[in-house]
Amino acid sequence: MARNKQLVVQEARAALEQMKYEVAQELGIALPQDGYYGYMATRDTGSIGGQITKRLVQIAEQQLNGYRR
Known part of the structure; x- marks a missing residue:
């Protein structure tokens, strides 16, 4: 199975990196x-x-719930 790790929205890279560090910290993983x-x-x-x-x-x-209202 080939994996494509290219982001659709390149500007999201920084947000995803930040999320990775936040989640790791919450889980107690260094x-x-x-x-x-x-x-x-x-x-x-x-x-x-x-x-x-x-x-x-x-x-x-x-976000989807916000659009339905």
Whole structure:
């Protein structure tokens, strides 16, 4: 399965990076300062990604609810 990691909205990159650090902090996971994630447990990186996805879905649902009113 090929993955396309190219963002549709390039300006969202900074917001996604900030969200990654916020979620990691909330979960008590220290992100490496050098940017190399090879020493992190797959479980930790998966938790960060899952929480980011959950938060993005919540934001989208809130926005859709605002349009329906």
